[in-house]
Amino acid sequence: MAIVYSSLVYLGYxxxxxxFLFCFVAGMLITGIDRKIVAxxxxxxxxxxxxxxxxxxxxxxKETIIPAAANKTVFLAAPIVGLAAMxxxxxxxPVISTPILYGTADLIVILYLxxxxxxxxxxxxxxxxxxxxxxxxxxxxxxxxxxxxxxVLIFLSVAKTVGNAMGTGLCFSLSDxxxxxxxxxxxxxxxxMIPAAIAMLLVIPGETGNHPFDAAEAETEICEGMLAExxxxxxxxxxxxxxxxxxxxxxxxxxxxLGGIGTGIVLLDALIEFAICVVLTIIFISLVHAVTAxxxxxxxxxxxxxxxxxxxxxxxxxxxxxM
Amino acid sequence: MFKNxxxxxxxxxxxxxxxNSGSCNGCDIELVAVLTPRYDAERFGFKLAGSPRxxxxxxxxxxxxxxxxxxxxxxxxxxxxxxxxVTIGSxxxxxxxxxxxxxxxxxxxxxxxVDVAVAGCxxxxxxxxxxxxxxxxxxxxxxxxxxxxxxxxxxxxxxxxTEQEVPAAEDVPASGEEVQQ
Ligand code: SF4
Numbered sequence: 235m236a237i238v239y240s241s242l243v244y245l246g247y248x249x250x251x252x253x254f255l256f257c258f259v260a261g262m263l264i265t266g267i268d269r270k271i272v273a274x275x276x277x278x279x280x281x282x283x284x285x286x287x288x289x290x291x292x293x294x295x296k297e298t299i300i301p302a303a304a305n306k307t308v309f310l311a312a313p314i315v316g317l318a319a320m321x322x323x324x325x326x327x328p329v330i331s332t333p334i335l336y337g338t339a340d341l342i343v344i345l346y347l348x349x350x351x352x353x354x355x356x357x358x359x360x361x362x363x364x365x366x367x368x369x370x371x372x373x374x375x376x377x378x379x380x381x382x383x384x385x386v387l388i389f390l391s392v393a394k395t396v397g398n399a400m401g402t403g404l405c406f407s408l409s410d411x412x413x414x415x416x417x418x419x420x421x422x423x424x425x426x427m428i429p430a431a432i433a434m435l436l437v438i439p440g441e442t443g444n445h446p447f448d449a450a451e452a453e454t455e456i457c458e459g460m461l462a463e464x465x466x467x468x469x470x471x472x473x474x475x476x477x478x479x480x481x482x483x484x485x486x487x488x489x490x491x492l493g494g495i496g497t498g499i500v501l502l503d504a505l506i507e508f509a510i511c512v513v514l515t516i517i518f519i520s521l522v523h524a525v526t527a528x529x530x531x532x533x534x535x536x537x538x539x540x541x542x543x544x545x546x547x548x549x550x551x552x553x554x555x556x557m
Numbered sequence: 558m559f560k561n562x563x564x565x566x567x568x569x570x571x572x573x574x575x576x577n578s579g580s581c582n583g584c585d586i587e588l589v590a591v592l593t594p595r596y597d598a599e600r601f602g603f604k605l606a607g608s609p610r611x612x613x614x615x616x617x618x619x620x621x622x623x624x625x626x627x628x629x630x631x632x633x634x635x636x637x638x639x640x641x642x643v644t645i646g647s648x649x650x651x652x653x654x655x656x657x658x659x660x661x662x663x664x665x666x667x668x669x670x671v672d673v674a675v676a677g678c679x680x681x682x683x684x685x686x687x688x689x690x691x692x693x694x695x696x697x698x699x700x701x702x703x704x705x706x707x708x709x710x711x712x713x714x715x716x717x718x719t720e721q722e723v724p725a726a727e728d729v730p731a732s733g734e735e736v737q738q
Contacts (some may be wrong), residue, residue, distance in 0.1 A: 269599075273597070273599060273600075276594050277594050278594045278597040278599065278600070279597050279599075279600040280599060280601050281595070281600060281602055282599060282600075282602075285570065285602055288565075288566040288569040288570040288602060289566075289570045289602075290564040290566075291562050291563045291565075291566035292563065292567050292569070292570040292613070294559075294563055295563035295566070295567060295639075295700060296565070296613075296637045296638070297637035297638040297639075298637070299610060299635070299637050319595070336642060366608070386563075416722075453605075453606070453607035454607060454609075457607035457608040458607050458608060458611070461608070461611075462608045462610070463608070463610060464610060464611075465610040465637040466637055467574070469610075471613060508702070
């Protein structure tokens, strides 16, 4: 009986909160708000906030064309794998201070899971046999490598700070990080962590492939790169994965740097978390989108490996010396 | 429940794919005017798609030169159902000032079913917008027809239908007299 009950609970976690349904609504709303804000900044009326939902449902009803040159299985399985990985990450991220799934090295799991949607897109794109996808996936790989170094440095500096306080060396467990912040206040308030937080905010638009870091999906240039051959439901799933990714990364920022501000009531915390995510998205994704032009892929790489990595490295050095 | 939601969304999120089949660029500029801040088509959900596979509405401008006609038709056939074809300008309807040239193959309605034809040289952005909004309604009808056909066991019924459909007489303007006074 207990097994049935606990598996039902886990099913609820995966499908409803904080899994699929919650991610779906939150991701779609955040993307909608992002589009609306960008439109407002360009003095336009802009689409309704529910526009990404309309897009998603419309794509569900469209015909799915499979190109003759494509590998059918990989082509259709890739979007689903990507979406599944994206939803699983959400289970590991504590809702401000209440973790759902936890282990001793969540951060490392998240680092790998964050790669899967991008890799799935690369597999799907290369299976579609389109030359546009070929260009797109080579750029996507560069983007992944560019964002990975600062992200690892940020995770290490957080792990070192919390690990120092706990006396365990490095602490990669998000539930311990949440507990530490609940006891000592948010990491954002620590002087040594401020550079890491800034670096994380700069990494978010690159990871989600937003303007100006969307060289891999430049729709005016290479027809959305890896998605060029996709149509119908698989395309909709990719769009959904992108939307959720924006929410996941901002939520990860909240978990890493703004923990310990929760009320302890999970639903209320989820609302607060969502509100903070919206604010972060507006400032660090929409604003940047509206005022910049697309970077070339080598500029993107240089930017992440020099400027952003240096900022993250400052934090790591400070944390290493126990400041 | 989801079926209705999808049908409603079909009219609310039309993505455009623009084909220039030898246009003088006048119509293309007006289409760009529709998409940019002054007329802002995005408030109806319109978005310019880069690949024909993402599109719902195919916008064709230009008098269909011999070279571009097969490519235009090929690009149109890559658009997944339900799809709509909108021509802007008099060129794809009649050939306009280019009529009579050895290399001009207009009208487009000789080759595919055209859903909305916006006339004018160049049509005003308001007219283009009106045509596009009409096309969204047609998209919705097509989706309903497709659901109906599926219910009746026709697997890809409406698809075969649109390909065979002969354009109605009023869709094809009588050899563009209004231009060649
Ligand atoms: S209709 Fe007029 S403006 Fe448009 S492509 Fe033809 S000639 Fe140019």
